[in-house]
Every structure is written in C-alpha cells, then in structure tokens.
Amino acid sequence: MIQSAETVLQKLQQGSYAPIYFLQGEESYHIDAITKQVADTLLTPAERSFNLTIFYGKECSMAALLTQARRPPIGTAKQVVIVKEAQEMSDLKQANGQKLLLNYLRCPSAATVLLFAYKYKTIDGRSLLYKALANHTVVVTAQKLYAQQLPAFIQSIVKKMGCTITDKAIGMLQTCLGNDLTKIANELHKLGINLTEGSSITDRMVETYIDLYQPFNIFALQKAIMQKDYAKSCQIVGQSAANIQAHAALPVVALLYNCFSKLIVLHETKATELTMLAQQIEVPPYFVPDYLNALKNYTLPQTLQNITYIYQADLQLKGIEPAPSTQQILQLLVFKLLHEIH
Structure with missing residues (x-):
C-alpha cells in the first residue's frame, strides 16, 4: 500500500501500526521521522532492550534479518526490527535475497514490525520486488519538496x-x-x-x-551588495572573515550566485505584476522590491559579468584555480561585484 509520509506519521501517532514499512526516496527527513516514531513509541524504554533490533544494510543478510523478524518478542506483544541504510543491502539487489523477502511478505509475523529505511534511492517501480512491496507493505516515497x-x-x-x-x-x-x-x-x-x-x-x-552558525551575516552581506554599498560589504567581510575556511565560504558564494541569477531573469522578463515576478525568480512576493531596486544598480552586462566573477571565486575556493587566502578571495569578489571593471 502506497501512502504519504504524513499519513503514516498520523497513523503511528494514533497507535496504528503495519507489519512492514518500506521507506525510500531522496528526502531523508520523513524517513528518519517515521523510523524514530516506530522505534520510540511502539515499545517502552525497558522493552527496547530485548525487542528492538537495528541492522545496517552493509552488514545485514536477508536470511539473518528474516530470522530475527520471525522470532517471538520477549515479554511483550511486539518487537521492532529496523534496517538502516537498506539501500546498501546487497541481498535486496540479488534474486536469492529478493526471493526470501517475497516469501516473508506473503506471511509476515504478526508480532513483528519490520522497517526498511532505503535512503536517497528508490526501487524500480516496474520490478516484481516493488510491486510486491506495494501490495504487501506500507511504501513511502519521500521526495524533495519544491x-x-x-x-x-x-x-x-x-x-x-x-x-x-x-x-x-x-x-x-x-x-x-x-x-x-x-x-x-x-x-x-x-x-x-x-x-x-x-x-x-x-x-x-x-x-x-x-x-x-555562519562565518558572517550572509543576509546583511547580500543586502549590502544588492544596494551596491561597498563600504558596508567590505566591513562585513573584513571584520568577520579573517578565519573563515573555504568550505564555509562556498554557501556564501552560492547565495550570491542565486541573487545575480535572479537579476538576469528580471532583466529579461516582460512581466510587471508582483506575483508573476515572484514566481519567475522563485522568491516570496515581499522580496521582489529588493530585487527590483538591485536591478537599478546593475545593468544586464554587469550582472552577467558578476556571474563570471562568482564562478571564478567558486573555482578558487574549491582549489581548482590557484588563489590567495579565503578572505582575500571574498574581498576581491566583493570589489569586482560592486565595481564595473573594463
């Protein structure tokens, strides 16, 4: 049975459990949330000592997993068996392992809740395994949100x-x-x-x-650059970035890239209505005026050139191109972004 993560969580909170869960997909948040809900609420802390078994995909064989799933619980009505990182379980990709699982799906233990946390990937929807999972288990596919x-x-x-x-x-x-x-x-x-x-x-x-949690206030830096406030931009970078490492500076560069990419869209669009502009640059409507004001500070050629400067800084921070210190990379980038260089 295919269900949404929200539906499964709601049922678990109401005390309704299925014998088998197969959680898959790119978004790990809901997979982790359902796994935690099953582990934390079906058993009391005392019961978990004997009736909560956690396997890891790389180290787990299907035979060992299903042997545990068929064992009776100790001192309680249910046991919980969880396979974390199930995408690493080699038996799930092999005919013999799939055959063992298919046999269990047809007659699962009523005293066991078996959960597969198959992260970042999905089972081929055309395969016999997926069709069997959809018929005999609760399948949740957690997708990235738009x-x-x-x-x-x-x-x-x-x-x-x-x-x-x-x-x-x-x-x-x-x-x-x-x-x-x-x-x-x-x-x-x-x-x-x-x-x-x-x-x-x-x-x-x-x-x-x-x-x-950031090397410096990235919102303040973006605002200063959009307003073409060179003194404020230099102050933010100069005061706070002396000890910044390259990996911490990369999100800042990515944010600036997104900012100027949106300006390119605004330069090219013929739309004038606020809601339409917000949809085109994928920001809430109340942020649009800030971008429209920035549009006055940067012509289309300047905006395109700034994308190039940001790309060069990104390569330098990643070590692909030779560069001075991280602080100097950021300081030079700020200078280039705010000055039209011929």
Whole structure:
C-alpha cells in the first residue's frame, strides 16, 4: 500500500501500526521521522532492550534479518526490527535475497514490525520486488519538496513548537537553508530552545540566529551588495572573515550566485505584476522590491559579468584555480561585484 509520509506519521501517532514499512526516496527527513516514531513509541524504554533490533544494510543478510523478524518478542506483544541504510543491502539487489523477502511478505509475523529505511534511492517501480512491496507493505516515497511547498513545511514545524513565524522569516530560512528539511527542522528546534510557547519567530530572530552558525551575516552581506554599498560589504567581510575556511565560504558564494541569477531573469522578463515576478525568480512576493531596486544598480552586462566573477571565486575556493587566502578571495569578489571593471 502506497501512502504519504504524513499519513503514516498520523497513523503511528494514533497507535496504528503495519507489519512492514518500506521507506525510500531522496528526502531523508520523513524517513528518519517515521523510523524514530516506530522505534520510540511502539515499545517502552525497558522493552527496547530485548525487542528492538537495528541492522545496517552493509552488514545485514536477508536470511539473518528474516530470522530475527520471525522470532517471538520477549515479554511483550511486539518487537521492532529496523534496517538502516537498506539501500546498501546487497541481498535486496540479488534474486536469492529478493526471493526470501517475497516469501516473508506473503506471511509476515504478526508480532513483528519490520522497517526498511532505503535512503536517497528508490526501487524500480516496474520490478516484481516493488510491486510486491506495494501490495504487501506500507511504501513511502519521500521526495524533495519544491520551493512552493517549503513554507507549509516550515509552518508545520513551528506549529508543533507552539509558536508562529512571519512570512519574511520563512523566506529567509528558504534562502539560507534551501530545501534540506532535516537542516530546516534542526535549525528551528535550536532556535526554539530560547523561545516560550506562543512566541512569534521574526526575520530579525532568523537573521541573528543564522548569524550564529555562519562565518558572517550572509543576509546583511547580500543586502549590502544588492544596494551596491561597498563600504558596508567590505566591513562585513573584513571584520568577520579573517578565519573563515573555504568550505564555509562556498554557501556564501552560492547565495550570491542565486541573487545575480535572479537579476538576469528580471532583466529579461516582460512581466510587471508582483506575483508573476515572484514566481519567475522563485522568491516570496515581499522580496521582489529588493530585487527590483538591485536591478537599478546593475545593468544586464554587469550582472552577467558578476556571474563570471562568482564562478571564478567558486573555482578558487574549491582549489581548482590557484588563489590567495579565503578572505582575500571574498574581498576581491566583493570589489569586482560592486565595481564595473573594463
């Protein structure tokens, strides 16, 4: 039976369990959430000592796994058997291992909840194995969320925290963290440690919070560059980037690349309506005026040239091209972005 992650989590919270779960897909957040829910709620802490078995795909044979799944639980009605990193399980790719699993699917143990966490990949939907899994197990395929789906996800996490969040704060989280759901959830929970129930998460909180985990305030840097404020940009990089390492600077360069890529779209578009512009550059509507103001500071040739400068800095930070220190790379990049060089 194919189900969504949200449906499965809701059923688990209601105490409804299936004999077998097969969790697959690119997005690890929901796979981890369902795995944790099964492990933490079906058994008490005392029962887990004898009735929670965790295998890892690389070290697990199908025969050993199913032998454990068929064993009766000790002192309780259920046992839980989890295969983490199931995508590394060689028997799942071989006929003999698949045959053993198919036999178990037809008659699973009523006293066992068996869960496969098959991360970052999916079983071929045309295969006999997948069809059998779909018929006899709960199959969840966790896909990466699109940009327009992220606000609802962020709001759902914040709601569980007993808080609210402003639209601008949501947009800033999207800009900084992308669509990595695990990272978004972790960062929100860290922020939530200092919040009381009923608090509202604002853009100022997000800006301050993200600043704690970045080499410098990337929102302030992007804003200064969009406004073509050379003094402010140099101040941000100069004061905070002395000890920055290349791997920490790469997200900053990626953010600047995304910023100027959006300016290219705005230079080329014929749209004028705010909502349409927001859709074209994939940002919330309240960010569009900032980009339109930046459009006045950078002509299309300048914008294209700046993309080239950012690309060169990216290669230098990755060690593909010779370069001075990371701080000097960033300082030179800022100078080039804000000055038209002939």
